[in-house]
Amino acid sequence: MVRWQKVFDNNERLFWTLHTAGWTGFALVYYIESLLHDMRSIWFLIIIMNAYAGWLLTIPLRYVFRWSKRQSAVKMLVSVAVAIYIVASLWALIKNVNYWEIYKHGYRPDEWYMYFSNTINSLIMIVCWGGLYFGIKNFQMLQKEKQNALKASTMAHQAHIKMLRYQLNPHFLFNTLNAISTLILMQDNKTAEGMVTRLSNFLRYSLDNDPIKKVPLAQEIQALRLYLEIEKVRFDDRLSVAWEIEPRCERALVPSMILQPLIENAIKYAISKLSKDGKITITARIFGSDLLIDVADNGPGAEIKNGKLTREHGVGLPNIRERLQSLYGKNFSFVIANNQPNGLRVSLRIPYELKEVEHDE
CATH class of the missing domain: 3.30.565.10 (Histidine kinase-like ATPase, C-terminal domain)
Structure with a gap:
């Protein structure tokens, strides 16, 4: 319990723990879902590569989001949207290469939209990542405000008791x-x-x-x-x-x-x-x-x-x-x-x- 408390009390440690746990969970869910389709064993390697790419590409988003919070509302929304789109596009490109070049051995589909299906899925995933990031940050901010208010209330409470005693x-x-x-x-x-x-x-x-x-x-x-x-x-x-x-x-x-x-x-x-x-x-x-x-x-x-x-x-x-x-x-x-x-x-x-x-x- 004390060990986990140290994780939650340290923002840096908390980010890396949740970030890694989230992408690990993504890989496990994707793999379990794939078992229903009787995929080849190499598919497990593709999943690992895709999850690692997502883990790596979303790290810069943390610093972009941190910078954007100090900007005006319009500038923050634009910078967040652009950053999410760029990361989602890069991740979709990597997933396409992993799927078509490694798993399909260079096979090319006749339907052009097959190349973009990964882009939409990737965009949804990165938007969820960003939503979780801001959600956790806002939750931490609210908790800190509550702690500060409680601390101020406790100090006032103690000062009141001391005043009563010394009267x-x-x-x-x-x-x-x-x-x-x-x-x-x-x-x-x-x-x-x-x-x-x-x-x-x-x-x-x-x-x-x-x-x-x-x-x-x-x-x-x-x-x-x-x-x-x-x-x-x-x-x-x-x-x-x-x-x-x-x-x-x-x-x-x-x-x-x-x-x-x-x-x-x-x-x-x-x-x-x-x-x-x-x-x-x-x-x-x-x-x-x-x-x-x-x-x-x-x-x-x-x-x-x-x-x-x-x-x-x-x-x-x-x-x-x-x-x-x-x-x-x-x-x-x-x-x-x-x-x-x-x-x-x-x-x-x-x-x-x-x-x-x-x-x-």
């Missing part, structure tokens, strides 16, 4: 810098220094990972821990985090930084509204061929209409939906529901994918 960072950065500024004003330099270090590590993770590529959930959780450690400095004992991650979920691939805005949302609209005992629960499990991830809080909750929060005016949740749709098409779900006994729960369902294929022990 999220300024919100977190603004909140964290405010917290660090407050710690410095309070002269709590040690805590502020720790936050700067964690912020640096978190942003390095955020910027080093291509938004187009997916990362193992374990790697994403490690980044979330950095983020939550920063937020715990802000909220102290008002924030606690529970992790309920099935071990086999850790190798599952997820879009990088897909969970951070969910947790940021929970902190902004739930934890910050509580005076104590704020809790965020993050769960991940496998169900069939899907990875299920939940982010739940015990905050005051919010009004939900048509599966969306009535207060959903920021970039966080809409961006998550757009990123998931860009990466998975329709094969995902993003559900916002009320948590029990209170708070909100955001549930994600995406295909269960692994970075490496698991081997049965």
